[in-house]
Amino acid sequence: MTKPAGSIRRSLRRWKKPVQRRWYIVLTCFLLGILVSFLVSSRTPPQYLAEAVVIVPAVGAGQTPPGSPDAAAKLATNYATLIPLDDAVMSAAATVADVSTEDLRDSLTVASDPGTALIRIDVVSRQAIVAVDSATAVAATVTRAIPPGQIARGSLKLVTVPSEAARMGESSSSSLLIGGLLGLLVGLLAAFALERSDRRIDSVDDLADLLGTPATAWATVTPAEARALAYRWRALSGVPAPEVAVVATAPMSRDDVKALLASLGPDSPGDTPVPAVAATSSSTSTGQDLVRGRAAEDSGDIGVVAVGAPGSGEGAELRAQMSDLVVMVVREGTRVAVVRDNLVRLGEYGVAVVWGLLAPKHLASAAGASTVNLSDRLEPRA
Template sequence: MPDSSRPAANPAGRQGDPNSGLRAAGGAVSLYYCRRVARKRWRIIFFGLLVGVAAAATVTRVVPPEYSAQATLYLSSPGETDGSAGSVGGERLRNSFAWLAGGQHLAQAVVDQLGLHEPASAVSAKLASSSRPGTSLLSVTATDATPQGAKTLADAAAGALTRLVTQLQTSPPVTASVIEPAALPTRATQPRPLVDFGLGVLLGLLAGVLAAFVREALDRRITGAGDLTRLTGAPNLATVPHNPAASEPPSFAGPGRPGLAESFRTLRTALHLVDVDRPRKAVLVTGALPDSGRTTTLCGLAVALGRTGRRVVLVETDLRRPHALDHLGVGGGEVGLTSVLTGQVALEQALRTWSGSAVFDVLPAGPLPPDPARLLASRRMADLLAELRRRYDTVLLDAPEVPAGADAAVLGAACDGVLLVVAHGRTTRHQVKSALLALAAGRVRLFGTVLTMAPEPPGQTPVRIPEQAPEPSVGRITGTVPLDVIPSAPKSRTHS
């Protein structure tokens, strides 16, 4: 039966978005959140910058060059007095002539004068005019693909406009004269490489940053110990690195990879400090999804604990897909836990000793039953677990992933606590929340989480934790003696 006095696993529904606390804490913390997203999604931002630069380069290369030339005209009237240039009537005349400079009539006159083989509408699109407020000046601007073409078109439009003004009957009469012919342009107005590249860099960065924040908001995977801690409300006791180039599963017989061994020693030390009032612990290791590194964590923790001289037993309670014997290289799985529970063999006959880089006992799963949850919830399983608690300092049990059935909740309620294994970059927040809700329904205590398959930081030296980690003194026997060296009653040493 579950211990009602123990706090249950955090159902995670109270935590909400793991980034909400960051956003609500104020400007300084929001800046931290932005920096964290930038460090995490820098590839997306860099890709956006590259796209912006590539777009600017494409525009500079594809857009045909365009040149502009401008001619200036002076409008005068015989009856004009000082200051009349800024009068309302003079302003209206300048605006009217400016509109005429871009009209079809003036464009047709330019076509006829230059003998162009293009419609007046095309020429009209190349012409523009503007008046300068407070003056009697009118500017005519022409654009073309060549500098000479732009100059010729601007001069022709200015001449045609002077003739058009003369033809119009105004009162008082107005005359127009070209006071500044168009100069030959020396630089193209389009494209503008510096401006285009500047805009490309700016827009590319903005698009990259926006895409990074959108990706962060849509990404529901666990990608860091901080995210996992905020989501579960429990400490992350260790981060197990993953090296894709290394063999899988890892070997526990030799020294192994330094980073992997250090992570299990970190987990061992953290586990000792989780509940100091209970030096003899029964710990269940389960996962939030299949293939999350649960069995590797279980075996690595058993090796790390065995190296300290503690009496450790690893019980293979995953009665659906047991893999612990394969990781440890222990044979004889035909007899095991199910054989003991059904009364076919005694506990001493089912136990095996693993004496690779450490020494501890292993209780294999045995023949797989049709209904594992029912067998694990039986009275005989409770009695067996009580016997193992009496014999050993630490009892490690594994269970199928929480979504696979009720096995984890049943075993977790009978243990002191649970370690939830979460795979980096694979397990989603929804899967973690579902696992926590299932554990909380059985009043299971969550010791903490273990983040597995985390990328190894290049060139980073792990902090070494001594093999003989300090532990609470419980007046125990030092070491686990290999079973095959005891001539009779090989397991009696654990009854004291």
């Protein structure tokens, strides 16, 4: 069952917003990943791998060696363990390859393919020629007519010897790519970890969940929705001509809230205000009392008053306490902790928020021609 398109967009938005806010962390980790991979690859000398292959030949039953294909496979497994431990074999091969016995043993890996009589002799060295010579020397030593040590005469036959060694590990460009991807992953994890410890309001759903009330996205309200919203506030207030107090969160200035409320006015200076919501506000000498606009006073309909932010010294709590209904305006990206502090502050005065408005992050874009004119959407009272 596929998700609705709206649900997918909301999910993408939840992933996008933390990255946009913490982009510097993601970028820093990405660059650090590239830098670390460059330093590691530049300081780590390349290594080369050369491989020789020998086989335990299977002959008829009762003959030597070893008696049957199954016995050959078992003997191959035993030789894979024995060859690196046999001092006589190691000493003879080291002499041929012109390396020390200890170095040869440290760089040597002998393994048998499961279920077969093949034995692979791998040598890793920082020099390609040394890897080739060492693998060839071990293979030649154990396949001699009379091999040294515990290797039975004629029990091993040479299959292939290396002509060149293969470089091990990733190339420098691959290392940088891997380092960058790992750094990017770490950066994304760090960004989301910080988001969880410092949550933000990014969507209407976030705001509604936090407030426990309905919420509306201010920038996307259509004229019909604006009209319905005003009537809904009137119904929630329970009075015929309610005063709606708009409370802002701390990061929003009073001018920001007034700019949002201005979008409730007429579309142009020549328009005649219809009984509706007032957008203007002014302070008395105390800086605490905000009065409603003329449109609301004349109509006796709905008055909207911007009362400031709780705890800002503007008396927002007392002004909201005297209003009929309280709406909280929260700017997109506001910290959850800030909104909670405002709710606690209002709760101390017995004020409950009944609606949330999610304001655009950049309020200047909300004051243009596309803003909602709520006053033009309401019917005059009879």
